[in-house]
Amino acid sequence: MSEVDPRIRVHIGDITKLPVDAIVNAANTSLLGGGGVDGAIHRAAGPELLAECRTLNGCKVGDAKLTKGYRLPARYVIHTVGPVWQGGGKGEAELLASCYRRSLELAAAKDCQIVAFPAISTGVYRYPKDRATQIAIGTVSAFISHNAVPETVIFCCFEQRTAELYQQALLRLTERE
Ligand code: AR6
DSSP states (O other): OOOOOHHHHHHHSOOOGSSSEEEEEEEOTTOOOSSSSHHHHHHHHHHHHHHHHTTOOOOOOOOEEEEEEETTSEEEEEEEOOOHHHHHEEEHHHHHHHHHHHHHHHHHHHHOSSEOOOTTTTTHHHEEEEEHHHHHHHHHHHHHHHHSSSSSSEEEEEEHHHHHHHHHHHHHHHHHH
């Protein structure tokens, strides 16, 4: 068995504390803040983040937009909008994969070497965690295998159980290779 891809890391903790090039925000289409990780990022970044978000005219589900990080230790915030889980028959998987791809494209365009993602859509938007994890790992791993930047992607998990799902999915991925 080959080793787990060293460019992908799993971290347990608060994404707002990470001193990386970009953190990804699980936002909503207004980009004007909310609860969960979105609320935490806006609180930590300060009101300048909301002011910049107001200039962006929202964001479509599956797309992403980039702002500065302001008072965060991260240089940029990439705001993406995950799908609300509606049973799986409404294109949720493709939309979630698109969130990861579009975020990575924006990160690469700004030459971000280290990017951290939360588990997009798995909170308020109720996407089943095991399915969301497979999509996150599969999409990120495909992207970095074709692109040199970002060099490292961190999956930042708020709970131990989520981190275990990521570790298991990473192992399954390397076993298939
Ligand atoms: N650091 C890392 N992960 C976190 C943090 C944090 N500080 N806080 C929460 N999580 P959610 P969604 C995890 O609900 O499902 C907002 O109101 C959390 O445990 O934040 O995409 C937006 O404005 C979960 O696993 O995002 C939208 O309206 C994951 O982040 C809506 O919620 C995502 O949970 C988006 O819902």
